[in-house]
Amino acid sequence: MFTIGKVAALAHVSTDTLRHYERERLLTPARKSDAGYRLYDGDSVRRIRFIKQAQHCGFTLVEIAQLLALRHQPSARCRDLRKIAIEKKRELQARI
Numbered sequence: 001m002f003t004i005g006k007v008a009a010l011a012h013v014s015t016d017t018l019r020h021y022e023r024e025r026l027l028t029p030a031r032k033s034d035a036g037y038r039l040y041d042g043d044s045v046r047r048i049r050f051i052k053q054a055q056h057c058g059f060t061l062v063e064i065a066q067l068l069a070l071r072h073q074p075s076a077r078c079r080d081l082r083k084i085a086i087e088k089k090r091e092l093q094a095r096i
Contacts, residue, residue, distance in 0.1 A: 001030060001039040004036035018048070024061050026051055026068065051068050 008015045021027040027047060029038035047068070052065045067084065070076040 001041060002044070004029075004038045004040070007044055007048070008042045010045045011050065011052070013048060021048070021051065024065070026061065026065055058088060063088070 002010070004015050004018055004023075008018055011018075018027060022029070027040075027044060030041040030044065031039050033039055050060075050068075051064055054067065055061075059067070067081065070080055070084075
């Protein structure tokens, strides 16, 4: 388990960014310590890196939340994610 500062350093983001992701419900601490500190697991670091990479690709936080929600839907398939990514690519190309 990692503290918020350690996770921020591992993911190359600020602690304020992690708190923002929590407010946006993109990230949830695995648990809190007895002293009330947020504690995160290794999956949190991977999740944060995914969020940052998706933002770099032009996805909004709302769209990223939708992508992350797909992960927990038993009926979701890779093609669902691929369809969303292709639509985003087309949208960005149209803007350019």
